[in-house]
Amino acid sequence: MAQGTADIETLIELLSKLPGLGPRSARRAVLHLVKKRKTHLSPLAEAMTTVAQTARECLNCGNIGTADICPICEDTRRENGELCVVEDVADLWAMERAAVFRGRYHVLGGTLSALDAVGPDELRIPKLIDRISSEHINEVILALSATIDGQTTAHYIADQLGDVKVTSLAQGVPVGGELDYLDDGTITAALKARRTM
Amino acid sequence: MAQGTADIETLIELLSKLPGLGPRSARRAVLHLVKKRKTHLSPLAEAMTTVAQTARECLNCGNIGTADICPICEDTRRENGELCVVEDVADLWAMERAAVFRGRYHVLGGTLSALDAVGPDELRIPKLIDRISSEHINEVILALSATIDGQTTAHYIADQLGDVKVTSLAQGVPVGGELDYLDDGTITAALKARRTM
Known part of the structure; x- marks a missing residue:
């Protein structure tokens, strides 16, 4: 695939390995970024470089x-x-x-x-x-x-x-949940933990 | 949202504006990247910086x-x-x-x-x-x-x-396409442009 150049292909390849992205959506994202080089690609590249240099796990809690x-x-x-x-x-x-x-x-x-x-x-x-x-x-x-x-x-x-x-955490019916769509396990848990109103 | 720090929030915000990504998938991608700082985030940051600096449209064809x-x-x-x-x-x-x-x-x-x-x-x-x-x-x-x-x-x-x-380009039935799922316009175009076998 002679897609633009090696640099652009590398970027597509790396983006396509992100969870939730694949080759097709990575290409779409890269085309979007190249068209918006000044307003989107440069700030994103900077933000990534900063996070790559500074991000670490909290020694206390793991955040x-x-x-x-x-x-x-x-x-x-x-x-x-x-x-x-x-x-x-x-x-x-x-x-x-x-x-x-x-x-x-x-x-x-x-x-x-x-x-x-x-x-x-x-x-x-x-x-x-x-x-x-x-x-x-x-x-x-x-x-x-x-x-x-x-x-x-x-x-x-x-x-x-x-x-x-x-x-x-309590188990039961999620807020906005309809009984019809809930699995048996959730209904059983919600019934067992029923509250007096 | 006290999500990590300002740098990480900026990165999530910028990623969530890519076509095909939203806030949820951007958070997931950033968590993945921070966990793979050495092997994925740093190369991706470098690739983005390179493309941001070098990408341009071909003066002849627009590629x-x-x-x-x-x-x-x-x-x-x-x-x-x-x-x-x-x-x-x-x-x-x-x-x-x-x-x-x-x-x-x-x-x-x-x-x-x-x-x-x-x-x-x-x-x-x-x-x-x-x-x-x-x-x-x-x-x-x-x-x-x-x-x-x-x-x-x-x-x-x-x-x-x-x-x-x-x-x-010719119009007609796509390769692997089933007639049942095709729209009327495509079937009409394919019939009009029918070929002798």
């Missing part, structure tokens, strides 16, 4: 930021004794968008998985246990996926933590 | 490359008297992927459109007329979209070109 300790761990107003355990940085961002949790986070970096040979030491679980005493945590909220691996991980962590109060 | 004249226009083996007129660089790339046309291209940069106030001078049509004599073209192949605007543009160009032979 992504540009310093050794992330803004959430630095913020003393968030030192309220609550620690929310999530699988991935994407989940931390999702919690932050909901803007309802005011404590701190701990990013595991995955779930325990026998198939993928992921054990407790791969998952920042020792660091979690350290933090519970060093940061005077009195409630650990397990915000893990409602999958087999997520729930296995939740039970393992709850076993390890000993005295501290451990809670998990 | 995108890194020199004033693109490799196809430079290639004397492609000087076979055939000139393929396309709307956009994406169409040129699609023709090159098919690897069946061995002549040169002319990228219009769009179609005539009364609604969007696009006239012949916005479309590199004067340059096309120049090239027909200066490059000794004996066949102009109009590879324009089978839309109203594309066909209007094709008829306008055919009128302007005078003596040179002007052809257009």
